Amino acid sequence: MKTGVIGGGISGLLTSIRLSESGCNVYLYEEHTEVGLPEHCTGIVSKKTLKMMNAPIDECIKKEFTEIAFFNSKGESIKLKLNEPIFSIDRVCLEKKLLKIAEGLGVNVYLKTKVALVDHDRFYNFSTKKIEDFNNIVLAWGNSIQQNPPPFLHKRTSQIIGINRLIEIEGNIKEENYISVYFNHYLSPGFFSWKVPLNRGTFILGLGSLDPKKIPLSLNKFENELFGNNRIKIVKSYGGVINVSLPEAVAFPKKVIAIGDALGMSKPLSGGGIYGISKALNFDVTRINCEDVFEKIKSNIFNVLRELKKQERISRVFHNPSNQELLDETISFISKNYSIISSKAIDYDEHQNFILFPIFSPKLFLTMSLKLIRDKEYRKKLKKAIYSDLLD
Structure with a gap:
């Protein structure tokens, strides 16, 4: 069966791999010139999520953590020991690894190719200027196309803008082995800010906010509060939309499913999307064929959405x-x-x-x-x- 996947991020790549492993003839379309770019997330995943992904990506892991410190707006904190390790990963490395696996399985990959859904089994290819037909279609695009979703996808009600800065600090900086999360709505209204230590003196600082215009000033203030007069070098900045609410209702047509950011499958508290994608695609491919795998993924997506809906209630607090x-x-x-x-x-x-x-x-x-x-x-x-x- 010929299946088209729109989007070459983690959701599109991992879905293409599972479909191909089940015997489907998969065509993957990505509008950018390479996968993994532009960067947009911090890249923190759990051991459980990596296991569900079932991909050899050890070299993409930057650092392991077992503790998270939660800070209030007054600087007081509690430290929580997690029930399993979490990892800072290189998202670009991860997506390039998944691309290599997909190509090795025979997935037909088309980079720098923009397509648009025409109806439930066809989309328009802007490169060839032709309409292409498929037995099934997977929508795995990112948040950049969420303003005009297909009519069968209900638009989400709440999104936050999040920005990360990779910084290097000069001076005598104490090495840290835990992630810090700051619940300070005066600094990051509607979300939180975070600090992820990598090598000594190298950190990822991030901040999510309902007010995007204030993010640069808020990040500067955040840096100053953490590092005072130390000299700071900003290596790079990146970010994008963080989903903090799930779709109000989902009704897929028979031949189409959406997954990942196209659907809004992020954990509402943290905005992380890899867990939901990996869980929806976590099944034994040896026990299912191409004719049935599409319905299996669809069923798993609805199960994940039900779990995430429970998390959404917690996140609002x-x-x-x-x-x-x-x-x-x-x-x-x-x-x-x-x-x-x-x-x-x-x-x-x-x-x-x-x-x-x-x-x-x-x-x-x-x-x-x-x-x-x-x-x-x-x-x-x-x-x-x-x-x-x-x-x-």
């Missing part, structure tokens, strides 16, 4: 600027009682369980319970956040 006081107080209170927290519920991908992590830590659960009993005002703030954002 953290992304809502009106909850800043609650976030500040919670992090401040926990930081005074614990230096590091370890819990089975602290999963980098399954954020729907994140709010339950005190239950898996009896001492923390008792401490938080006592605060809720004794502090009436805190109880009101928490109740308001939960009932307005979780139980809608």
Whole structure:
């Protein structure tokens, strides 16, 4: 069966690989001259996600982390020990590796080729100026084409602009082995900012915001708060749209599916998209043929969307600027009682369980319970956040 895939990012490449492994005749179209560019994300993935991708990409891993520190707007922090390692990866390296695998499987790859969907089994090729027919079509384009989605895809309601800076710091900088996340809506309204240490003195700083015009000034302020008078060299800046809400409804035509950014399959709390893509494409290709694989992927996509929808409810608590006081107080209170927290519920991908992590830590659960009993005002703030954002 002839299958066309529009988009040569991670979602398009990984989908092409799975389709080809199942015996499909795959044609992949990418509008840029090479895969992996332009860069747009920080590139943090879990061990679980890499396993689901099932690709030999060890050389694309930059650094391993097992802890994340959460900061409030006052600079207080709590450190969480993850239940499995996460990795900083080179996205360009990753996509080039996937391209090589796809080509090795016989995927027909067309770079610098822009196409547009005509109907459910055809699209127009701007290079050949011809309409091409397919048995099935996969929409795996990026956020740049999201302004006018096909009518069967419902437009998402909320997007954040995120910018990363790769920087080098001169001077005596302490080496760090954990990722820092800053919940400070005064600096990054509607999202958060982050710091990822790579080699000594080299960091990725990032910031997401509902107000794109203020991002450059906010990033400069963020750099200054972290590194003061140290001399900073900006190696490169990159970024793009971060999806923080899922499509309200999805109804695919029989011969078309969308995956990745084309559908908005990102984790709503962090905006990371590789987990959802990898999970939707995680199945045994030896047990399925080309005639059935399309429906299998479609079914998996709906299962992933249901999981991510649960995460969306959690993310609203953290992304809502009106909850800043609650976030500040919670992090401040926990930081005074614990230096590091370890819990089975602290999963980098399954954020729907994140709010339950005190239950898996009896001492923390008792401490938080006592605060809720004794502090009436805190109880009101928490109740308001939960009932307005979780139980809608």
